[in-house]
Amino acid sequence: MTVLFDAVLFDCDGVLVDSESITNRVLRDMLNEAGWPITTQECLQQFIGKTVRSQSARIEQHTGKPFTEGWLQQFYARRNVALTAELVAIDGALAAVKSVHDTLGGRIACASGADRAKVEMQLAKVGLAPYFEGRVFSGHETPCSKPFPDVYLVAAAAVHVDPARCLVIEDTLTGVQAGVAAGATVWAYFPAHQGHADASDLLDAGASRVFDAMGDLPKLMLAATTSGQGLSR
Template identity: 35%
Template sequence: MSRPLCLLFDCDGTLVDSEPLLAEEMAIGLKAVGLPFVAEDYLGEFRGTRFRRIVAELQQRHGAVDPEQLKIMETAMRTNLARRLELELTPIPGAIEALKALADYPSAVVSNGPEAKIRAALKATGLTDYFGARLFSGYTANCWKPEPCLHLHAASIMGFAARDCIAIDDAIVGVRAALEAGMTVIHVNRYPDAELTPEGAIMITNMFQLPAMVANLVSMRETSLYPIRHEP
């Protein structure tokens, strides 16, 4: 029987509404070290991208910043963000309902963020029990989206081939990473008028739609109507 069995969820913007808070703290920190940046830059251009890759791109555009100054800024930014996540963070609408409906599937979180940030976000929004210790961070695996290695690492540890995983992600970098890994990919595209879902991914516009989409994919795979992805 061919069917996707393991669900790999992105965290920021897919499960928890952390991106506005993250964008605001990034803007404060980056401007403090002389790198022009506003919250809209993250939400429009860099959503889902590793922070240090953003810093590298901004330095290429605007000039280098002293590494020690950057290190101090990043530490302060993450401290402030952790405080705000604890006080202000909410789940993405439909995320709790989707996780309850899909509770029979093995699942994990696959995120570019540090593991401590993932844990804090899940705890603040009451989602910890859905995943337990099944958290895969780019910082722990030493590989980040849009490279496929983080998804492949998570699938391997979970005990599944890539073709037997469904990746759920709101950010284009994550969608492309999972596609490159050879997974079935659901793009939670909450901005369909402004953002194009990459070819090969399946678009939904909110998390309330996820359980029905997963059920449909499983049914199609079991009746051989849905093509099975091959690992690269």
């Protein structure tokens, strides 16, 4: 059987690992401590899918304090302590990744906007690292991070697949925009508890499908192959 996609490129946070609420809590606490009384929901909406560094001007505006490398490194350290203690895989992600990895002969990659140390630590903690060995890519290491396509273009090149034959799995507007800009088909993972976007926003950004259970990914890919539908172009 000919597969519809030749490779699958996964985002990490919120797609493979349930990290968003943990990281957001640490960031909220540190912003509160710095003088910005931002709420949990406001923090999620304003920072999801973005690097903290890219929001330095906003942080300075609301805290009245300079954004420093020392503060950022403290955030990374506190975040990593919390992630190490609490992180789990997205429900169904382990089985889905294994299935897709086997079906596509290993042509999968993880393309994240987060720093490499965080991504690799998270994948190792939840048991996903073996499936992405040598194929983990960080937007911190490309000229531009999401919503620009750079990290997905690098990932597609690494697995030797034309981006147009790649399926990108994302959960944020920023990530969907990056995948679309790369020329890939984007499916948006949108679980019922999602609190930082609307499914319609993800579709408007260019996602060709929204699904709510990561464990369903292999059968959705099979259904798309059988029907010949699913490619956005």
